[in-house]
Amino acid sequence: SGRGTCLDNEPPKRDFLYPAVAPGQVYDADEQCRFQYGATSRQCKYGEVCRELWCLSKSNRCVTNSIPAAEGTLCQTGSIEKGWCYQGECVPFGTWPQSIDGGWGPWSIWGECSRTCGGGVSSSIRHCDSPAPSGGGKYCLGERKRYRSCNTDPCPPGARDFREKQCADFDNMPFRGKYYNWKPYTGGGVKPCALNCLAEGYNFYTERAPAVIDGTQCNADSLDICINGECKHVGCDNILGSDAKEDRCRVCGGDGSTCEAIEGFFNGSLPRGGYMEVIQIPRGSVHIEIREVAMSKNYIALKSEEDDYYINGAWTIDWPRKFDVAGTAFHYKRPTDEPESLEALGPTSENLIVMILLQEQNLGIKYKFNVPISRTGSGDNEVGFAWNHLPWSECSATCAGGVQKQEVVCKRLDDSSIVQNNYCDPDSKPPENQRSCNTEPCPPEWFIGDWSECSKTCDGGMRSRTVLCIRRIGPSEEETLDAANCLTHRPVEKEPCNNQSCPPQWVALDWSECTPKCGPGFKHRIVLCKSSDLLKTFPAAQCQDENKPPVRIRCSLGRCPPPRWVAGDWGQCSAQCGLGQQMRTVQCLSYTGQASSECSETLRPPSMQQCESKCDSTPISNTEECKDVNKVAYCPLVLKFKFCSRAYFRQMCCKTCQGH
Secondary structure: OOOOHHHOOOOOOOOOOOOOOOHHHHOOHHHHHHHHHOOOOOEEEOOOOOOOOEEEOOOOOEEEOOOOOOOOOEEOOOOOOOEEEEOOEEEEOOOOOOOEOOOOOOOOOOOOOOOOOOOEEEEEEOOOOOOOOEOOOOOOOOOOEEEEEEOOOOOOOOOOOHHHHHHHOOOOOOEOOEOOOEEEOOOOOOOOOOEEEEEOOOOOEEEEEOOOOOOOEOOOOOOOEEEOOEEEOEOOOOOEOOOOOEOOOOOEOOOOOOEEEEEEEEOOOOOOOEEEEEEEEOOOOEEEEEEEOOOOOOEEEEEEOOOOEEEOOOOOOOOOOEEEEOOEEEEEEOOOOOOOEEEEOOOOOOOEEEEEEEOOOOOOEEEEEEEEOOOOOOOOOOOOEEEEEOOOOOOOOOOOOEEEEEOEEEEEOOOOOEEOHHHOOHHHOOOOEEEEEOOOOOOOEEEEOOOOOOOOOOOOEEEEOOEEEEEEEEOOEEEEEOHHHOOOOOOOOEEEEOOOOOOOEEEEOOOOOOEOOOOEEEEEOOEEEEOOOOOOEEOHHHOOHHHOOOOEEEEEOOOOOOOEEEEOOOOOOOOOOEEEEEEOOEEEEOOOOOEOOOOOHHHOOOOEEEEEEOOOOOOOOOHHHOOEOOOOOOHHHHHHOOOOOOHHHHHHEHHHHOOO
């Protein structure tokens, strides 16, 4: 599609000095952690180092940037005691998988032609899979897709222009809420292989598609065609990429000897102005160029031998554009700052006359074109050849107007045998005779259209077709009649189709929430084998296993909080009287409450402390004198942490500690 042209140039020849030692051997995992998280960081998880490097952060948490350790970093697995990282995998130390360069597989068969006539293209592809590159091996070099010409025969006369048909396909599609009839626009400023269409009767065009169908001509005066939105060269033999060229006579592969150049200069004028003949262009002329030598108020005109004007006739000036005249395209140009011109590739199918519409002094018109050289036939001096009409052919139709033809052939004069046409003078060939026959209307008959697509692919749908009673009254004209005029039974217009039952299908219910609530986890869902109407549930074996949607997918709700120390309540003092010890449990637990070994010992809370029991504490007889000291606000804490056994706290919080 033209986006890979930057790869066409040769890279500069430079010698690169690659490192001889793998980076993971120069900088071990701890050093790589220090690069990322600072001087105190080090590696903290040792499992999948080749896929993810985990390091201690400044807050003493085990974290990762989700990037693997460098190539060559030491690693270990259940089966590899000492390994190193290579392309994300842990392989035995000092080894690496052998690299395999890719190789092209076979070309596929040629695909369908993009056109039925007029020169289309078909394509063939291949894949880099014989073998596929692995272990760092190189990808295949060369083209993955190739094209060739197909159906190069000319389209029948009167066939619709291929680009015109592509624009017309958008007639039934609304554009900004309205419907338009679209015609090709090939003016300046647009890509030749984009489908630009002009809204007929409106002064705007738009790009309806970024690329025309493969095989569309880039422009009217060229055989080059569009492929993948790019213009590709086509030789005059209609073959893609061919070197075949036309000579000056527009003969493919010719030597320029079948025509002669006509050049001249015309500067005649009329005192009162008006139309004046410049030059006659014979039938079969090619490479026609008519050009004013200087800007003027005069206009180039073109007419037939019968005085029918094609361009700038009847004192009416046409807009500059392309004119399809005499079997070729004439390009009439009238720039604001240059003299006007008229050009055509030819060959012309009739004699033409170039005129000038004079409104002021004629400063001159240059003309040049190539005309075919008259040939006298076969070169066989002993036998003459002449054109002859064959007898009338059979009528092409039994009713509604057919055609009979008298074909023109070349015959020998001595025995009237038919020979190849090139033995006769092509310029003296008479026209083929033609006459109408069997012009009476045809009897009424049913017109039956094609079936539409079925409304359903299974479980019973409907399809329909158009059925009309018509009568052909001319070669290209028919009229619609009431159904009663057709005497045979009316064909069916609607019928059921695809009545077979739809196969059971997988139906997936909604995903569950991600579990666990943090870190890598899974979502689950139920997948059922259901009937197409979703009313019945079948055993899973009745649905195709390869099409079954996944019932579990990986998920993550963010990283889990690191393990932390969790301390229990203090136990009783070991001494009934005086100083003793209290104990409590201290555990390193993960966020799920499971035991872990990844808590920092420096942050571990104490599991034992000193305690004191009062030896001579006696109950206070007068309960009214037992009270908490007003200024003390922490008596509930004294009770909670079991400090009532200490004399000081018992005295300060007498009421709170009473009975404890």
